Amino acid sequence: MSDRTTDADALSAELARSRRRRNRALLTLIGGILAAVALFEGFFLLRDSQAPKLVTALFAMVWGGGGMAILYLVANQLAEFAPSEWQKRLIPIVFVAPAIAFVVYFLALPAVRTFIASLYDRDGTNFVGLANYITVFTEPFMLVTFRNNVLWIVFGATFTIISGLLVATLADRSRFESLAKAIIFMPMAISLVGAGVIWKFIYAVRDPSDVQIGLLNAIVVAFGGEPQAWIAQLQPWNNLFLIVIVIWMQTGYAMVLFSAAIKAVPSDILEAARVDGAGEFRIFFSILIPSIMGTIVTVSATVIIFTLKIFDVVLVMTGGQYGTDVIATQFYNQYFTNRNFGLGSAIAIVLLITVIPVMVYNLRQFNKRETL
Amino acid sequence: MAMSKGNPFPRAFVNGTLAVICLIWLIPTLGLFVSSFRPRDEIMSSGWWTVLPHKQWVTVSEMKPDATIDRNAPMTFEGATATFEQFRQGVETADGKRVVWIGNKRAGTVQVQQQEWSGLPSVTLQNYHDVLAGKDVTIQSDTGEEAVRKGEDMSDAFINSIAVTLPAVIIPILMAAFAAYGFAWMRFPGRKLVFALMVALLVVPLQIALVPVLTDYVHLRLNGTYLSVWLAHTGFGLPLAVFLLYNYISSLPREIMEAAIVDGASHFKIFWRLVLPLSTPALASFAIFQFLWVWNDYLVALIFIGNVPGVQVLTMRLADMVGSRGSDWHLLTAGGFVSMILPLVIFFSLQRYFVRGLTAGSVK
Known part of the structure; x- marks a missing residue:
């Protein structure tokens, strides 16, 4: 008797549970569909929005942040209804798939599409094989472009490393460390366009009979020299005046990484060397440099990548005139000004190929660390 | 010996050299800043350094x-x-x-x-008024003639920059955090391979992506909208975001995770209740990175927004001014400063997180 009631109770409880389960599944599904519709409709709403700008932006944040959160929640709930061995496979997909989808669509797939476009002619109708690449590596204007990128890498990276190391070492021994670092670091917050304006003002040149308002020419005139058009003359050395800008901006980055690395060098090693009578320069070159070699390589790689992709500074300072074109501006010129889609794509692919060594290095380093 | 044992270089030498370097680093920005407050005719007739007593x-x-x-x-x-x-x-x-x-x-x-x-230098806010104003402004030339022309309307560009930047920072963060957790604490086939793809894409130049994405945008009638830039920055920013957050989330103590799993918490719950709150510093690092990157970006805005009026961001407006008003230094300096004031404020108030992100973001 009592057994039967328990059975009946258990049965009705089980029924209620499964009904609740079903209801929850239904609710989740409806919620999911609503969220998906909201995200989808939001896309068109935002695309065609005529609302005040900041309202649109606010709505976009809710749409992007909130919509994604709900979608994650719903997808996760649905996955949890699946049998447990399926759950194991589904839930990771819920977590990583959206990011992967974005990255594939915005970076990986375009690389393939750009490569295909690079095999076609200027308006993408006829297959021309490697003709665009032959143009890239033989045309004189392309060779000037490559020469400039080599200048950027050699001078930009070298001087960024040297000045970053110098500042990090000096700041480490100074009481004004944080103030000095903040000053050296500040240009990193400024846009390359803004930096272009700042330095264009420094290089400004006027007729020799006028007062020079550009700092550099004012200094030259004060010492009895003639004012120069720094970024237009003396090709190819005018590139150096553009490279200075990037050294000015990137030294802060190098300094921060070097500073952290220097502080990690055990001080007893340095003390021991000092007790043994090693001079400060000897310590710097025989102990400090070797122990932060890893950081030096990292910083070099980052700065080289940065200089390879340099675009804004050149566009703002010279527009690529006076023999200052670099790969990224040449890509822009060929694709958007000249409307030569094939050649533009080929230049982009060459740019991609030049960063592959760094890519491989990054992967190696990452694998090494992960297996530890 | 003049040198002390603890600090073998004389302190004066260290501080002196450091001061000179800092001065060199500061002068370019200082020149822009000072000039932006000088009257137009003074900028054109004397160098900005003449504001110093002489x-x-x-x-x-x-x-x-x-x-x-x-x-x-x-x-x-x-x-x-x-x-x-x-x-x-x-x-x-x-x-x-x-x-x-x-x-x-x-x-x-x-x-x-x-x-x-020399007396006190004259200070004016007219330059800022001229670049920020959207309506016509009256300009007095050297000879006293008055000319009316359109203001640079940088206040509009400023709002556009905010409207572009905020969603472009918020949208990728959540997505990246989910993915980073998945890569760090879940086991699934292809995990290592897919994550290696993310690491590889860290350094891919944007140029490779611009044209195919633009083609699709034109088909979807997306070019020239904020949405186009938000989505693009989300896609371009994700590898770094996932990488930064992975480094942080994967280093959270294993015991906490295991304790939560033993308690029967689902991955979703662990992520939402435990990992996300614990990762605030890493989220902040990435948010600052992405903010500076998007705010200062010129290339992506140039390609996807193009010359659609009313949507242009500060960097585009400033670059246009360099082209059209190349020697109007009173406008360029004020405009330049308008474009960099917000990143400078954010940068100096949140420098700690930025530095932490920099050191964590490099593949050591």
């Missing part, structure tokens, strides 16, 4: 030379004797004054000047 020639008297004086022979004014050409350059007298011939040989005047300390 001695300058000030005219104390002026006279019209007698028409009978032979201008081709040496002349004498204020006790100084020199030729016309020398007076044109300025001739110093014995008592420290200077005599300068102004104007042409026949009808010019002679000024007597003496050195005086």
